[in-house]
Amino acid sequence: MNQGIKISEDIYWIGVNDYETDLFESLWPLPKGVSYNAYLILDEKIALIDTVKGGYFSQYLDKIKKMLPEGKSVDYLVINHMEPDHSGAIKVLVEAYPEMKIVGNKKTLQFLEGFYGITRNTVSVEDSEVLSLGSHKLQFYLTPMVHWPETMMTYDIKTGTLFSGDAFGGFGALNGGIFDDQVDLEYYENEILRYFSNIVGRYSSMVQRAFKKLEGLNIKTIAATHGPVWRKNPDKIIELYDRWSKQETEEGVVLVYGSMYGNTQKMMEAVAKGLCNEGVQKIRLHNIARSHLSFIIRDIWRFKGLIMGSCTYNTELFPPMKQLISAIENRMMKNRYVGVLGSYSWSGGALKELEEFATNRKGWNLVEPVIEALHSPGEEELKRCELLGKNMAIAMRKASE
Numbered sequence: 245m246n247q248g249i250k251i252s253e254d255i256y257w258i259g260v261n262d263y264e265t266d267l268f269e270s271l272w273p274l275p276k277g278v279s280y281n282a283y284l285i286l287d288e289k290i291a292l293i294d295t296v297k298g299g300y301f302s303q304y305l306d307k308i309k310k311m312l313p314e315g316k317s318v319d320y321l322v323i324n325h326m327e328p329d330h331s332g333a334i335k336v337l338v339e340a341y342p343e344m345k346i347v348g349n350k351k352t353l354q355f356l357e358g359f360y361g362i363t364r365n366t367v368s369v370e371d372s373e374v375l376s377l378g379s380h381k382l383q384f385y386l387t388p389m390v391h392w393p394e395t396m397m398t399y400d401i402k403t404g405t406l407f408s409g410d411a412f413g414g415f416g417a418l419n420g421g422i423f424d425d426q427v428d429l430e431y432y433e434n435e436i437l438r439y440f441s442n443i444v445g446r447y448s449s450m451v452q453r454a455f456k457k458l459e460g461l462n463i464k465t466i467a468a469t470h471g472p473v474w475r476k477n478p479d480k481i482i483e484l485y486d487r488w489s490k491q492e493t494e495e496g497v498v499l500v501y502g503s504m505y506g507n508t509q510k511m512m513e514a515v516a517k518g519l520c521n522e523g524v525q526k527i528r529l530h531n532i533a534r535s536h537l538s539f540i541i542r543d544i545w546r547f548k549g550l551i552m553g554s555c556t557y558n559t560e561l562f563p564p565m566k567q568l569i570s571a572i573e574n575r576m577m578k579n580r581y582v583g584v585l586g587s588y589s590w591s592g593g594a595l596k597e598l599e600e601f602a603t604n605r606k607g608w609n610l611v612e613p614v615i616e617a618l619h620s621p622g623e624e625e626l627k628r629c630e631l632l633g634k635n636m637a638i639a640m641r642k643a644s645e
């Protein structure tokens with residue numbers, strides 16, 4: 245993928261793949277890398293949409309040079325998002341094309357000065373303003389907090405291409421194909437949800453606000469800054485994003501437990517049996533010490549049911565479970581059915597914290613019974629765990645009737 249790839253008339257993908265970064269934002273694992281998508285529009289005026297992470301500048305510049313017609317230079321750089329994985333190449337790009345104008349909104353330009361000290365050759369655009377490149381007219385939609393305050397989207401009126409920034413994007417480098425009709429979509433959908441739930445989900449209400457703004461646009465292609473370009477079925481990713489940002493959940497249960505010596509794990513396995521006996525197939529069991537938080541958050545975002553179990557550790561919750569609770573609170577997750585269980589060997593403490601969390605979350609429904617085992621669960625407690633699974637299955641069924 246050394247050349248630009250045409251995505252619609254006069255528009256080319258000139259992104260790069262990063263297979264080296266282990267943790268995106270120093271937080272989120274990238275088992276299969278990530279792409280930094282950027283685009284080039286060749287019209288009377290030549291425009292770039294976004295750049296790439298700093299270290300990938302030379303690949304990006306090579307692609308631009310190969311695509312530029314003889315004697316032409318870059319006229320505009322449109323910045324949809326200032327996060328450094330997209331803006332990191334701006335400074336060197338300005339050195340390569342000193343006369344290029346940098347287009348962003350008022351906030352973008354503040355960030356541009358703050359991050360890179362750039363104030364020259366900037367063009368400030370307002371919401372719904374149009375920039376003409378010749379036959380292509382770019383219309384700007386300010387979409388603050390999807391996912392930074394300066395975030396905007398750019399719509400090409402001629403081709404119906406929406407350059408959406410981080411919205412609709414996800415993890416996973418683009419291997420070979422870059423389009424939704426070329427790649428393993430199931431993989432990318434999961435990774436787009438992991439990206440959304442961990443990074444953008446907190447700002448779901450702003451995503452909904454952005455959807456209102458984009459209503460009525462004839463969107464034929466979605467070109468996000470990460471992940472596949474949606475040319476065959478852009479409606480699919482729009483529908484998914486709409487559902488996720490409304491926090492609409494599917495029937496299914498996430499089981500998360502913290503267990504040092506297997507007693508709490510035994511309890512959670514009994515819950516899983518109870519769910520299975522009631523016909524629940526979508527069960528996602530996570531040992532919190534083994535699954536990275538981002539995968540657990542992704543599953544919790546997707547499913548209606550959540551059951552949390554923790555052993556007691558120094559009078560409190562098992563430490564990673566605290567982190568999970570804080571992540572759920574930070575993302576303001578709503579409308580879940582929740583069950584809790586715990587274990588201890590003397591004074592306890594874990595279950596009390598889980599119960600408090602479950603009962604204090606607005607719009608969450610606690611499913612009974614709440615179960616606590618001293619040392620190791622006996623037959624009686626394991627039966628109650630199965631019952632919790634059964635009751636969760638019934639509660640979910642009722643909710644979807």
Ligand SMILES: Cc1cc2nc3c(=O)[nH]c(=O)nc-3n(C[C@H](O)[C@H](O)[C@H](O)COP(=O)(O)O)c2cc1C
Nearest residue numbers: 503504505506507508555556558559589590591592
């Ligand atoms: C390092 C450590 C700290 C613990 N702290 C407490 C505690 O403060 N209060 C308590 O009742 N039990 C405490 N326990 C006991 C465990 O919570 C209890 O044995 C529990 O059943 C272990 O469950 P597990 O097998 O799922 O790890 C502690 C155990 C360990 C290893």
